[in-house]
Amino acid sequence: MNNVQRRSDLPTQALGLMATLILSVGIYMAFVYVPADRVQGDAQRIFYVHVPMAWLAYLAFAVIFVGSVGYLWKRSMRMDRLARASAELGFLFTTLVLVTGSIWGRPIWNAWWSWDARLTTTLILWFIYLGYFVLRSYAGDRERGARYAAVLGIVGAIDIPIIHLSVTWWRTLHPEPIVLNTSGPNLPNSMLATLLVCFAGFTLLYIYLLVQKYRVELVRDTLAEREMTMMLNSRPHAHGSTSQVPTSPSSRSRITTPGDTVGASED
Amino acid sequence: MDDNLGYLFAAFGITWLAIAGYLLYLGQQVRALRDEVADQGQGMRDDGV
Numbered sequence: 001m002n003n004v005q006r007r008s009d010l011p012t013q014a015l016g017l018m019a020t021l022i023l024s025v026g027i028y029m030a031f032v033y034v035p036a037d038r039v040q041g042d043a044q045r046i047f048y049v050h051v052p053m054a055w056l057a058y059l060a061f062a063v064i065f066v067g068s069v070g071y072l073w074k075r076s077m078r079m080d081r082l083a084r085a086s087a088e089l090g091f092l093f094t095t096l097v098l099v100t101g102s103i104w105g106r107p108i109w110n111a112w113w114s115w116d117a118r119l120t121t122t123l124i125l126w127f128i129y130l131g132y133f134v135l136r137s138y139a140g141d142r143e144r145g146a147r148y149a150a151v152l153g154i155v156g157a158i159d160i161p162i163i164h165l166s167v168t169w170w171r172t173l174h175p176e177p178i179v180l181n182t183s184g185p186n187l188p189n190s191m192l193a194t195l196l197v198c199f200a201g202f203t204l205l206y207i208y209l210l211v212q213k214y215r216v217e218l219v220r221d222t223l224a225e226r227e228m229t230m231m232l233n234s235r236p237h238a239h240g241s242t243s244q245v246p247t248s249p250s251s252r253s254r255i256t257t258p259g260d261t262v263g264a265s266e267d
Numbered sequence: 268m269d270d271n272l273g274y275l276f277a278a279f280g281i282t283w284l285a286i287a288g289y290l291l292y293l294g295q296q297v298r299a300l301r302d303e304v305a306d307q308g309q310g311m312r313d314d315g316v
Binding site for chain 1: 271272274275277278279281282285286289290293296297300303304307310
């Protein structure tokens with residue numbers, strides 16, 4: 001890794017470090033600082049991981065929505081890549097919101113699952129994410145897959161406000177929003193502070209993972225383009241032609257994991 | 268309510284294991300792509316491109 005690459009990775013590394021630090025504080029606050037709920041006991045602490053997961057499931061889909069609109073409007077591969085990167089993260093966080101919610105429901109409702117409006121609409125979101133990957137895989141060519149997925153990314157976004165408002169529209173077992181409601185946050189200061197710290201930490205983690213995943217997708221796209229160009233160049237009729245494999249600096253990219261760098265293409 | 272501690276640790280444990288697993292999976296993708304970049308670079312040099 002050269003010095004230029006090392007310097008350009010610093011903001012991402014700082015982001016990862018900040019997320020780790022804030023989440024460490026969040027875990028300390030959730031387990032030690034904040035008192036146990038009088039009614040729900042320690043199970044209520046699941047709230048500090050469950051609610052941020054729900055927020056990230058919404059946020060990831062909002063990013064997919066923006067990426068999908070951008071792709072359909074401008075045919076921008078960057079926007080498609082952004083949507084693709086966010087979809088994988090959204091799927092992970094939606095799975096976690098369902099799992100942590102189910103674990104909370106067992107001691108509180110005495111049931112792992114209930115066909116309650118909030119739970120059902122969240123499960124629908126999980127299936128929308130799943131459908132997003134299936135559409136890309138089975139569409140045949142990449143461009144068509146991106147187009148179909150973008151349409152689903154826009155139509156599927158309708159589920160986000162439905163999930164959020166489901167607890168007010170229908171009679172449900174699920175608690176009503178206690179932070180994002182019209183009368184403001186409705187919980188003690190210590191709980192609100194802990195929740196906000198967890199929100200901040202998990203949001204930074206999401207941004208960090210999104211940057212890393214975007215870079216992976218960028219290198220993957222560049223490699224696929226190069227492979228296509230090499231195939232075209234290796235055809236007998238292409239010999240002597242002026243077509244070249246892209247080797248310009250713009251086709252070189254770079255992806256990193258924590259403390260790791262791979263040479264390959266810039267956006 | 269002490270029985271609920273098991274549920275609490277399960278929820279946090281699963282969340283962190285899933286996130287750690289995803290980071291490992293992302294790392295594997297990076298390593299696979301790094302190998303592919305190296306192979307392609309070698310192929311291009313062999314072809315004299």
